[in-house]
Amino acid sequence: MRPGTGLAACHHGEILQGVFLDERGRPCRGLVTLPMARPLTRATFTPLPGTPAHRVLVPGRGRAKAARAAALAVAECARLSGTRACGGLLHLSTGVPVGLGLGSSTSDVLAAIRAVSACFRTELPPGAIARLAVSAERAADPTMFGDRPVLFAQRRGLVLEELGAALPPMAVVGCLTGGGRAVSTLSVTGRTHREDDVDAYERLRDLLRRAIAAGDAAEVGRVAAESARRNQRLLPKAELGALEGVARACGAVGLQVAHSGNVAGLLFDAGQQALRERLDECRARLRGHGLTAVRTFRTPPENEGERPWTTTYPKRSADRT
Structure with missing residues (x-):
């Protein structure tokens, strides 16, 4: 061999x-x-x-x-x-x-x-x-x-x-929350959702399925934002309010977070008008809140033309998550 x-x-x-x-x-x-x-x-x-x-x-x-x-x-x-x-x-x-x-x-x-x-x-x-x-x-x-x-x-x-063939085309401005501190995945996944949350999450599941079928980036953004808010009792992000304010000011369709980590992303409809200007404004407003935009990318992913990570991340720990 x-x-x-x-x-x-x-x-x-x-x-x-x-x-x-x-x-x-x-x-x-x-x-x-x-x-x-x-x-x-x-x-x-x-x-x-x-x-x-x-x-x-x-x-x-x-x-x-x-x-x-x-x-x-x-x-x-x-x-x-x-x-x-x-x-x-x-x-x-x-x-x-x-x-x-x-x-x-x-x-x-x-x-x-x-x-x-x-x-x-x-x-x-x-x-x-x-x-x-x-x-x-x-x-x-x-x-x-x-x-x-x-x-x-x-x-x-x-x-x-299987929710569909692909997510609607979106541009994402990614940033770090929590000062970019590493989070132990297993320590977060040990915290549980309540069983009475099932109805709410089943509703979001249905909305996301419909949004993907319709190619509706705005609805995907709303689902992601609600999921991020619901995650606050498991892994609260002090910056969530600021991220929501930036999203509204820049015309983002929503935001998403790592539910067991410290990355977050502002979501934009890739087909909306003046997209480049909106992305530039988003990065500037994030800086105004002490947050650095570390990556801008598109989904579905593009293999060419993506901007590289532009900040220095924390050193790797022995416990990869």
Whole structure:
């Protein structure tokens, strides 16, 4: 076997996150993420024949989840390909900042799984990758499904609903809240929504489904803004009022936040008039509130022409989230 390489994207927090009904009518945590084309994580898996299959070595600290994911992928890919399983060496390189709610650990995990899959010359479907990712990190983001918006049960690795082909075209001005401090995802996900929230989140689910079908960016923005407000009792953001004021002043259709991190985004209809001027005004108003716009991007993601991250993020921690 030859070394295999895998790539994985990240996301910019959530459009919607809460508690929903699953296929059996039971309350279930779920989320819809806002995809980004960059930054990426790149993984290379080099097999070491004769090494126990569970033994995956990863240089650097804080990569235990990726190592677990690679070992699980080895077992699955060996079974599918009829090849003898073995451990290996996993190298990861990433530009995804840690602890901000961008899905850095899932990006690591997906890149590792894809690198192992390439090494064994197997093709794992997104559903299988999702199950491996959740097994490796307890809760995963749905970035294995690409740009297609899905309501995803992050602790079960299941798609609760495919919401449509793509999000309406939007421009996003992203910034940091909470001084850009890292947030431990598991400490936030341990806080629970109340079961009586189900009706409210099911209503938002229905509105989002309809908005995506109609290509209605304004309605997507309203859903995201309400989800952000509802998240205040789980991970309050002192800057939310300021962000709402900037959104109104600049003609944004809404805002979204990382429900377990410190990124936030102002959402604009990509087809609205004077878009460039609105984006420039948004960045200026954010600066006036002591917030720095760190990224401007479009969704669905564009592979070319996106502005790079323009601020220095906090140093990576050993516990990737």
